[in-house]
Amino acid sequence: MKFCSHCIVDGELQPIIEGLGQVESFCPTCGKRKALIYDTDVHSELTEYFEQLLEIYTPESMLPADFPDEEKNLLVTELTDRWHIFNNKLNSTDVYRIIRALCAEKYTSMPSLFDARIGIAELNDKEYLKDHSLLRSNSWDDFVKFVKNHNRFHSNHIELTILNRYCSFIRKVYKKGSIFFRGRISSEDGFPVEEMGAPPSDKVTAGRANSAGISCLYLANDLDTTIHEIRAGIFDYVSVGRFELTQDIVVVDLKAIDHISPFIDGCDFVEHAINKEHLKRINLEIGRALRRSDSVLDYIPTQYIADFIKSILHEGEPEYAGIEYNSTINLTGQNLAIFYPDLFVCTDVEVYHIKELEYEKERL
Template sequence: MIVCEKCFCDTEIISVIRNKEDIGNCPMCKSKNVHIYDTDKYEDLSIMFDELISIYTPITQLLNSYPKSDTRLLKSELIKNWNIFNRKSEADVYNIITEICKEKYEYNAELFDQPIGIQELYEQDYLAKHSLLTTNSWEDFVDALKTKNRFHTHYINLELLERFCSYIRKPYKAGECFYRCRISTEEGIPMDKMGAPPIEYTTDGRANAKGIRCLYLGDSAETTIYETRAGAYDFVTVGKFKLKKDIIVVDLKRINQISPFIEELDCLEYAINKEHLNKINNEMGRIMRRSDSALDYIPTQYITDFVKSITHNEVAEYAGIEYKSVMHENGYNLAIFNPELFECIDTKIYKIDMIDYRKHVM
């Protein structure tokens, strides 16, 4: 079978296909003049997928106590839980994976054709050592932080969290620009007042506790205007901020989209933590209502403070975190630990003419 770089969205697989330097047309996705991969000619992808697929067990070999509701066909699992294929058709994924792993399919067809599950998801000894939240749930973790111990909890494996952060490093070069919006008057806010507020005016935020300064930025003026939630006929000032030096941030948008084919990654360990990593991703981007308590920020503040504490040779490893914007589709935000890393180089004043409210019945 011939597949191509366009059939996949996983960067590790795309890199392997491009390294073959075979150019042609793809019969699977109809892309033309692209890097292609012949499953009859090469075995690279077979080796990569073998390791991932080996974490699953066919339903006939799972313990009777394993919940049947947690099993699904491999083709469905690869689409639902792994960011590997651009092809979203289960039939296409099935055809691709059985061709790539044809030898494995020949001697273990039920792994591809019958429901499968991950046995270790229900093995307490394994979870205690390899789960991000050990044997706890996300709700247990949140409750412990809110009501039991705010600063030192044994509900989360910080060594494992640090390892996952290392897979989602994102560099930014000096000179790159981001934006910050504040509600203002028609006269606007001066550039020297557009940064993070002084310590005495710092309130609880998604990535900072009260009294700890943090500079919140957006990838575009539009994103940051949405995040400010200005009302109709309000005036806002949008500052353009320029990065002074190279930095690395943790891109939490991708924490549940790490490639399973990274050489040092433990696929099984990553798979059993998928649900917890999704929770972190969702919590970072969750809309906070005016009626919400400052306590609702505590889980993300805890995770952000831990990222901030990671050092290498006594130097902070990360300058901030990046997370998705739920107010502006496809937009994202930065929370920068040291506001002095950016300088405001320009401001513009906007008047909000109209707000488009969308609703649904609860």
């Protein structure tokens, strides 16, 4: 069977297909033109990766009677929904044909892995979960309740060594000269460049990545996201500062935390599987917009995560300069929370007048 590097979206597998350099006029699976083709009749480079991943699964007929029904899925569903290996434009038949062609010998010896529902036995193993779950109680809500109402700074509900390891999988480098933006509601005269940075410590209020009194520079990747994030109203004037990075930095890209490749070096398939939902929840909570009626206490769980990331050292120096996360107010935008505001300098300010707003509503 033939498919291409466009059919596979996994960041570890795509370069393998591209490295083979077999170009054809179009891909017979997805239809992409001038595609880099992987032919299962010729190549075998991907087979070992998938066979190792399949080893963590058990056919439904061999799972314990008390194994949760909601954790049983077809292999095609696991590969697309849990692991995000294939382009979501492929249908389930395409994915089934690819995985069966890649693992033809495995299919011959155990067709039930491909054709019946399967599960990961450790998902129902309390001892394994206790030792390998990012959230020791296996519940984000338990963690939130503890840090909000019992102990704000030290929690046994989260396994920080595991969080540290997953952060290392989603490192993102920004080069000196990278440009981001910060907005402030202002008068039509705007703010000067020296007043566009993070506020001084005695005026810092709590945010999703910082506690009150601890400076953090919140930036956005484009103008629209900047204006959305400060929730500018109709007829407001907004000063938007252009911020330039003064040196190379590394951030933790939290928006990628639930799309980490299972094939990345150092990643344990089973541990990764049991933590997928926890990682996804962290990404959602970091980007979640608070309503006016919400309490600043709702920021505490994400502040805890951000403070831990800030505390990670490499050779005595901070490993990460900040975190990156999705904007939930402007769905195409991205935000940066920079732990060390002096890493950026504001080079220019422009003032915008908000002429019109669009509201999207949903009847409850």
